[in-house]
Amino acid sequence: MIQAARFKTCTFIACGVLLGASVSHADQPSGLELPAPISASDFRPFDEKRAALGQLLFYDKILSGNRNIACSTCHAVAHGTSDGLSLGIGEGGVGLGPERRVVSGPDHPFKRVPRNATSLFNLGHRSIDIMFHDGRVSADDSYGVGFNSPVEEWLPEGLQSVVAAQALMPVISKVEMAGQTDENELAAAINRRIDQAWPAIVARILAVPEYVDLFMEAYSELSDARDISPVHIANALDDFQNAEWRSFSSPFDAYLAGDESALSDDARAGMALFYGDAGCADCHSGPLLTDQDFHALTLPPLGPGRNRRFEHIARDVGRMSESDLLEDAYRFRTPSLRNVAMTGPWGHNGTFATLEGIVRHHLDPQKSFDEWDRGQVVLTPAPELEFVDFVIWEDSREMPRQRAAQDIVPVALSDAQVGEIVAFLDALTDCDALSGRFGIPVSVPSGLSIDASAEMPELCKP
C-alpha cells in the first residue's frame, strides 16, 4: 500500500477505513493490495415486483412536471447510464445524448443542469451510503428522518436506502424534471413547499389504473390505493436501480477471481501503477474504486455551478455547498471507476473529453488547469445559456481560489505509463452490466413516449 502521506486530506481515521477497505491477497501474483472480488451477496436484496415497477417509473415521463423528461433521458444505457454531455439539459430539451437540443418558446430551459450526470452502476452495493458529487444526500439521521438531504425534515419516513432518498430529488428539481411554476401543477406545488410536489405525482399515478394495480401487487401491505405514497415510488426506483446495473464481470473482476489472463500486459502494468506508485487507490479504493470521500482536484470550472444557499455566482463550490465548511470548498466525491471508460465526458462538470485527459489532469492539476482546452466540452448549443458557460473565467478573485484548491500530490508518469493506466481503466468495463436485468420497456403505463435507445456505447459494440 502506498504511504498515506500522498493523500493530503486523509485523516487518521479515514486512512484506517481506507486500509480496511482493501483485502491483502498474499497469494496475488501481483503482490498488490487489491480489493476483494464483488459478489451478489454484497448487494442489498430487492423485491422482483417492485423492481419491475421501478423500471416503468424510471422510463416514464409522468414523473416530470411537463411530462417531457424521464430518469432515462439523462441516465441512458446508450451512454453508460449517463448522458454523454458535459452538462445536460433537463426539462425543456428534446433528444438524447450529445444530440439533445433545447426547445424554443415558453418551455425553453433557464439553465443547464449544473453537473455531469453520474452513472448508476452498483447502487445496491452495501457500501454505498452517500449520493451526488457533493454528497448532499446521505445516510444520516440529523433530521430524524433517516437521511440528510436538501429537503431536510420534510423527507418522508420509510425510505429504504440512500438511493431511495435520492430518487425523490430529481422530480422536485425545476431544472431537471419539475419545470417552472406557471407551467404545471407539480412545479406550482414546489413553490408552496418543496415536498408538496410528491403528493401531486402520486395523484397522477392514481389516475392510471395500470399503475394502481402494479403498486397494489408490489406492496402487499397496501389495502387501499389512496395509501400509495411517494415512499412507494422511491423504494421501487431503488429496487430497479439496485437490480438493473450490477457490474462485477469486467476483465478486472475476472482477474480478481483468479484468471490472470483476463488482463492484457498493459492493463496489468496500469493496475500495478494504480495500486502502487501512481497512488490512485489512495482515493479510488475498495471494490467500487471509490473512498466515497471528498477531494479537490482543481478541475476547470464550467457552467452555472452550484453554490451555497443564497449565493448566486456561477461557481461550483462542491462539498462546501452541503457542509458549509470552508475547507470543503471545491471538493467533490471520488467517483466509482467501474465502467468509467463508457461514461464520458469526465469530471463532475464533464470538462475532459478523454479518459487520458482526466488521468493526466490528476498528475499535474495546476498545469492542466492553465492549459485546459475549452473546445473539448460537449454541450447542447443554446445561445440563451451559453453566456454563463465560461463567465467565471472572467472573475479575477474566484479563479485563483479555484486554481489553488488541490488535495492531490502531483505524480510524474511517462506517456507509456499513462497509456497503461488507461488500459487498466478500460479493463473495468463490463458491457454485460448495461443490458440490465429488465432492460428498456416497450411502453410505459402513462402511454407517454420513452426516451431511450437500445444502442450500446461505442466500446460495447461487437
Ligand code: HEC
Ligand atoms: C436532467 C437530467 C437528469 C434527470 C432527469 C435525472 N437525473 Fe439523476 N442525475 C443527474 C445529474 C446531473 C446527477 C449528478 C448531480 C449532482 O451530483 O449534483 C444525477 C445523479 C443521480 C444519482 C446519484 C448517483 C450517485 O452515485 O451519486 C442517482 C441515483 C440518480 N441520479 C438517479 C436518478 C433517478 C432515479 C431519476 C428519475 C427519478 C433521475 N436520476 C433523473 C441528472 C439527471
Ligand code: HEC
Ligand atoms: C486525492 C484523491 C484521488 C487520487 C489520489 C486519485 N483520484 Fe481520481 N478522482 C478523485 C476525485 C475526487 C475525482 C472527481 C473530481 C471532480 O470531478 O472534481 C476523481 C476523478 C477521476 C476520474 C474521472 C471519473 C469520472 O467518472 O468522471 C478518473 C478516470 C480518475 N479519477 C482516475 C484516477 C487515476 C487513474 C488516478 C491515479 C493516477 C487517480 N484517479 C487518483 C480523487 C482522486
